[in-house]
Amino acid sequence: MSGKKFEQEQHTSPPWRGPRGGFPVVMKGPEYNPTRRDFLRTLSAGAGFVWLSPWRVSWASPTADAGTLRLLYYTDLHTRVEWDTPLALDMAAAKMNEQGAELAIAGGDLITDGFQSSSETVAPRWNAYMKMHRSLRADVHPMIGNHDLVAADPDDGTPPSENPRREFLDHFALDRTYRSFDAQGYHFIFLDPIEVLRRPQRYRGYIDDEQLAWLKEDLAEVNPDTPIILGTHIPLLTNFTQATEGATIANPFHRVVENNREVLDVFRAHNLLLVLQGHVHVDELIRWRGTTFITGGAICGRWWRGEWHGTNEGFGMVTLQPGRIDWEYIEYGWTARRPAHL
Numbered sequence: 001m002s003g004k005k006f007e008q009e010q011h012t013s014p015p016w017r018g019p020r021g022g023f024p025v026v027m028k029g030p031e032y033n034p035t036r037r038d039f040l041r042t043l044s045a046g047a048g049f050v051w052l053s054p055w056r057v058s059w060a061s062p063t064a065d066a067g068t069l070r071l072l073y074y075t076d077l078h079t080r081v082e083w084d085t086p087l088a089l090d091m092a093a094a095k096m097n098e099q100g101a102e103l104a105i106a107g108g109d110l111i112t113d114g115f116q117s118s119s120e121t122v123a124p125r126w127n128a129y130m131k132m133h134r135s136l137r138a139d140v141h142p143m144i145g146n147h148d149l150v151a152a153d154p155d156d157g158t159p160p161s162e163n164p165r166r167e168f169l170d171h172f173a174l175d176r177t178y179r180s181f182d183a184q185g186y187h188f189i190f191l192d193p194i195e196v197l198r199r200p201q202r203y204r205g206y207i208d209d210e211q212l213a214w215l216k217e218d219l220a221e222v223n224p225d226t227p228i229i230l231g232t233h234i235p236l237l238t239n240f241t242q243a244t245e246g247a248t249i250a251n252p253f254h255r256v257v258e259n260n261r262e263v264l265d266v267f268r269a270h271n272l273l274l275v276l277q278g279h280v281h282v283d284e285l286i287r288w289r290g291t292t293f294i295t296g297g298a299i300c301g302r303w304w305r306g307e308w309h310g311t312n313e314g315f316g317m318v319t320l321q322p323g324r325i326d327w328e329y330i331e332y333g334w335t336a337r338r339p340a341h342l
């Protein structure tokens with residue numbers, strides 16, 4: 001499988017060209033005060049009175065004892081150095097810094113195509129990503145995506161890396177890709193959902209026994225009422241495949257975590273408030289058994305080609321406060337410069 005095909009394997013269906021907007025719940029009440037510019041954009045797009053941007057939704061949550069936290073969630077940058085994309089990262093960072101977040105979570109796929117590339121090839125990508133990472137004012141906690149493994153299965157025939165996660169760990173001075181921490185009364189858990197396989201599969205979404213054992217140990221120390229925010233690059237739940245390919249089409253093994261029920265069962269006795277996901281590059285919300293699953297769009301949109309199934313290049317803001325959560329998907333205004341033939 002060529003590198004190009006590998007990168008594209010998540011979007012084999014033709015892009016949907018319907019009205020913009022990644023998820024169907026739009027608040028127009030007291031929580032949403034569109035500016036005159038939003039209004040004019042709506043009219044100029046010929047879309048009638050459907051608000052285009054920003055997309056914002058709020059809901060009640062069982063977090064009475066937790067604090068207020070402005071949380072930035074950006075994912076799927078696919079950092080590279082072609083097509084002026086470092087300029088896009090500068091624009092995204094500037095927009096993110098306007099939000100006044102106290103904490104930031106990076107959802108993975110920070111660089112592009114590390115999995116099948118050599119360390120030398122991806123060095124400029126890491127440099128470009130780290131420049132943006134360091135420019136963010138919020139404290140950034142990164143999770144790993146499949147593209148962030150380096151030389152897991154090199155296309156150039158060189159031997160695979162003994163530890164394809166090493167560069168990710170070194171860049172962020174981490175000991176482990178799956179881990180947890182606490183902030184403002186919330187317990188954050190990040191999973192590493194990538195299992196490296198031989199060709200032709202290369203990888204699948206899976207949480208192995210070692211990680212599940214760690215997760216159970218971690219949760220044993222967490223009060224059942226403590227609100228938990230779980231991060232996983234590859235989704236535990238998404239409607240992406242059914243929405244884009246058909247209601248009876250199953251997810252491929254690399255699009256979702258295969259043992260998702262086993263993972264979610266571990267949280268049965270806990271207050272799993274939010275699951276932050278990436279990988280499919282769309283802005284999507286799912287509510288299931290009191291947990292909200294957010295798939296957070298993508299900084300790179302359609303892999304730097306523009307809009308993807310109604311989601312433009314952007315990032316999310318989560319505002320956590322006692323008893324309530326707000327989610328907003330914020331576009332940062334990039335116009336794709338990737339040539340059409342690439």
Ligand SMILES: [Fe+2]
Nearest residue numbers: 076109279280
């Ligand atoms: Fe991605």
